[in-house]
Amino acid sequence: MADLQKIADSVIGGKAADVKSLVTSAISEGVPVEDILKKGLIAGMDVVGTKFRANEFYVPEVLIAARAMHAGMDILQPLLTKAGIKPLGKVAVGTVKGDLHDIGKNLVVMMLKGGGFEVMDLGIDVPEEKFVAAVKEGAQVIGLSALLTTTMTGMKSIIEALKVAGVRNNVKVMIGGAPITQAYADEIGADAYGEDAATATIKAKELIGVA
Ligand code: B1M
Numbered sequence: 272m273a274d275l276q277k278i279a280d281s282v283i284g285g286k287a288a289d290v291k292s293l294v295t296s297a298i299s300e301g302v303p304v305e306d307i308l309k310k311g312l313i314a315g316m317d318v319v320g321t322k323f324r325a326n327e328f329y330v331p332e333v334l335i336a337a338r339a340m341h342a343g344m345d346i347l348q349p350l351l352t353k354a355g356i357k358p359l360g361k362v363a364v365g366t367v368k369g370d371l372h373d374i375g376k377n378l379v380v381m382m383l384k385g386g387g388f389e390v391m392d393l394g395i396d397v398p399e400e401k402f403v404a405a406v407k408e409g410a411q412v413i414g415l416s417a418l419l420t421t422t423m424t425g426m427k428s429i430i431e432a433l434k435v436a437g438v439r440n441n442v443k444v445m446i447g448g449a450p451i452t453q454a455y456a457d458e459i460g461a462d463a464y465g466e467d468a469a470t471a472t473i474k475a476k477e478l479i480g481v482a
Pocket of ligand 1: 330364369370371372373374375376378379413414415416417418419420421445446447448449450464465466467468469471
């Protein structure tokens with residue numbers, strides 16, 4: 272029988288080729304795709320997140336692990352869709368208007384995907400209207416990233432734009448980035464502050480009640 276722990280270990284070790292072959296063998300052995308996803312790929316990324324928060328892993332290790340997780344997801348995705356297995360929820364993430372920093376935002380996107388979310392990556396320099404549109408397209412959480420003290424103020428404008436569009440009550444807003452603090456999140460009326468990419472995944476689960 273396929274060893275799901277080996278899949279998780281290969282994700283943690285960033286071994287994309289091993290993840291690919293282990294996932295392929297698990298499928299051919301008839302292991303349910305949901306088990307491969309949850310007990311293999313997601314379990315591995317959970318450990319990566321824990322190590323990242325404990326400063327045992329740094330950005331390069333997380334990126335390599337996420338790449339390995341994606342190698343497995345590429346094989347699993349069509350089967351998950353066919354089996355009708357739904358993601359935990361839908362999150363739209365972007366770096367706010369005027370801000371071109373995307374390394375942290377990309378990490379957040381990868382960890383959310385690794386945590387089982389469907390993620391709309393809105394990119395960088397994202398205007399308010401795009402966040403509003405994402406909510407209308409079903410995003411339950413929007414994630415705002417900012418790295419500049421000059422652009423972080425745009426987060427408040429996005430929350431205002433959600434109110435003006437009449438969708439603020441349909442969505443949770445999570446913010447993060449180097450200059451962001453819990454105090455700032457409270458000040459602008461965001462629902463959560465993600466200190467790092469791993470915490471962002473935990474908070475997103477809490478926000479939509481799947482923690
Ligand atoms: Co820029 N830059 N930069 N830069 N840059 C900083 C942010 C800066 C602190 C450097 C400095 O002066 N010491 C400074 C900001 C100062 C300030 O505002 N107080 C700065 C500046 C001034 C600028 C320019 C204005 C420089 C210039 O042109 N004069 C310019 C602005 C361009 C623009 O955005 N309009 C600029 C440009 C650039 C580059 C393009 C060269 C490049 C970005 C490349 C890219 O992203 N593709 C760059 C870089 C790389 C940096 C530093 C060196 C590194 C940022 C980074 O990627 N960190 C940065 C200095 C520093 O931080 N040491 C700096 C790694 C990343 C993993 O961390 O993004 O914090 P971070 O993400 C973390 C958490 O914050 C959190 O999770 C991530 C992982 O744990 N997180 C979230 C992030 N988003 C989240 C969202 C969440 C939850 C958690 O929920 C949704």
